[in-house]
Amino acid sequence: MLYINQQKSALQASTLADLAEQLALPTQGVALVLNRQLLPRALWAQTPLSTEQDHHIEIFQLVAGG
Amino acid sequence: MNLSDNEFIRYSRSLMLGDDALERQLRLRQARVLVLGLGGLGCPVASTLVSAGVGALTLIDGDVVELSNLPRQQLYQTNDVGKPKAEVAAARLRQHNPHPQLQVLQCRLNDEALREAAEVCDVLVDCSDNLPTRLQLNRLARETGKPLFAGAVSGASAQLYLLNRHSACYQCLVDPDWQVLQNCRSMGVDPALVTLTAQQLAWLLLQYLQASADQIAQAVPFGQANQIPFGQANPVPFGHASSIPFGHYGRFAASGNHIGFHWYPLQQDPGCTCCGVSSAPEGEV
Ligand SMILES: [Zn+2]
Numbered sequence: 001m002l003y004i005n006q007q008k009s010a011l012q013a014s015t016l017a018d019l020a021e022q023l024a025l026p027t028q029g030v031a032l033v034l035n036r037q038l039l040p041r042a043l044w045a046q047t048p049l050s051t052e053q054d055h056h057i058e059i060f061q062l063v064a065g066g
Numbered sequence: 067m068n069l070s071d072n073e074f075i076r077y078s079r080s081l082m083l084g085d086d087a088l089e090r091q092l093r094l095r096q097a098r099v100l101v102l103g104l105g106g107l108g109c110p111v112a113s114t115l116v117s118a119g120v121g122a123l124t125l126i127d128g129d130v131v132e133l134s135n136l137p138r139q140q141l142y143q144t145n146d147v148g149k150p151k152a153e154v155a156a157a158r159l160r161q162h163n164p165h166p167q168l169q170v171l172q173c174r175l176n177d178e179a180l181r182e183a184a185e186v187c188d189v190l191v192d193c194s195d196n197l198p199t200r201l202q203l204n205r206l207a208r209e210t211g212k213p214l215f216a217g218a219v220s221g222a223s224a225q226l227y228l229l230n231r232h233s234a235c236y237q238c239l240v241d242p243d244w245q246v247l248q249n250c251r252s253m254g255v256d257p258a259l260v261t262l263t264a265q266q267l268a269w270l271l272l273q274y275l276q277a278s279a280d281q282i283a284q285a286v287p288f289g290q291a292n293q294i295p296f297g298q299a300n301p302v303p304f305g306h307a308s309s310i311p312f313g314h315y316g317r318f319a320a321s322g323n324h325i326g327f328h329w330y331p332l333q334q335d336p337g338c339t340c341c342g343v344s345s346a347p348e349g350e351v
Contacts, residue, residue, distance in 0.1 A: 006321070028241070028244040028245065029244060029247050029248070031239065031315070033330050036330055036331075037330060037331055037333055038239070038315050038330040038331065038332045038333065039333050040234070040238045040239055040332075040333060040334075040335040040338075041239075041241070042238075042335040042337055042338075043333060043335060060223070060317060061223060061248060062218075062225070062239070062240065062247050062248075063218050063219060063220035063221070063223045063224075063225060063247055063248045063249070063253070064194075064195065064196055064197045064200055064218050064220065064246070064247035064248065064249050065106075065195050065218060065219050065220035065248065065249035065250035065251075065253065065255060066103050066105050066106060066107040066108065066192075066193045066194050066195040066217060066218060066219060066249075066250070066260075
C-alpha cells in the first residue's frame, strides 16, 4: 500500500519519478521523503516502488527564506 | 584558562548543568561562529549565542533595517529603520554582553574575505533568505570542511539542515538551475515560527559547540539512540553529541501528539557537482 502524506493512495507507480509525474509535482522546489529517507530528485528515476511492501511518502515544498 | 568572577556570576545558571558544565562553558568561549543573514533567523540565533557566552561571532548582512522586519527581528528598534543591520545588531549584542568578540564583515558572497572568515570559524550558520546564497555557503562549507547549520522559513513552513563534510550537501537536494525557492517576500512568514526555528538551531549549535572532541567522536549516531525507560536516569551526559543530526533535513510539523521538527537523513546524489564523486579533485576519489 502507498501512503502519501499519511493518506492511503490508490496510485500505482514503478518508480518515484513515475509517481512524481502521476502527481504532476512541480519540477522545482519539491522534496520527497520515501520511508523516512529524503531522496534527491536525481535519484527518483532509479528508486523503484515495489508492490510487496508498504511505502510511506511525504512530499513538501522546500523554502529558502529567513 | 578559567572564567573571570564576573563571568562566573553571569553564566552561573548554565554552570549548574552537569559535572562538566565549566568545561562546556569554556569550550563555548573558545568557539567562533559565522552567522550569515541577520533577519528573522539570524537575530535570535546571534542573540542566544552571544547571551550564552560564545567566544566570537562574525556577522554578515548587507541589508538595512526595514519597517516590515520589526515583527520578528527583535534586535532592531523602530528608529533603526534605514540603518545597516549588521552594525545595529553588533551594537545591540555588545550592550547585552560585552564579553564575546563581535566582527561585522562587509563582503560579497564570492569574496576572498568570506572564505578567510569561514576558515577561522568552527561552524557556519546559514540564516539567509535566498537560494543562491544558500548554495554558495553550502559550497564554502564543503570546501573549508566546516559544519553547516542552516534554517529556512517561509509562510507557515520551517526547515533546518545540518551538514558536514561526511554527509550529503545542500546541492544534492536543490538544483542550482532552479529559479527561486519560496521566501518571506513572496510568501510572508509567521513571526513566532521563525523565532522557534532559530532557537532550535541555536540549541543545536550550543550542543555542538560545547561538546568535547571525544564526546563528538563517541556520539551515538542520530536516530539510533534508544528511548530511556521511564524511571531510569538519563545515561547521556550533558554535552553528549548524540543529538546532533548531521546529514539530516528537519521539517517542522504537527502530527499526532508531536509538534516539532521531524528529521530525515538526506541521501547523497553521487552526481552532485558540489559533493559527489564527480566533484572530487584528481587523486582524491
Ligand atoms: Zn551534494
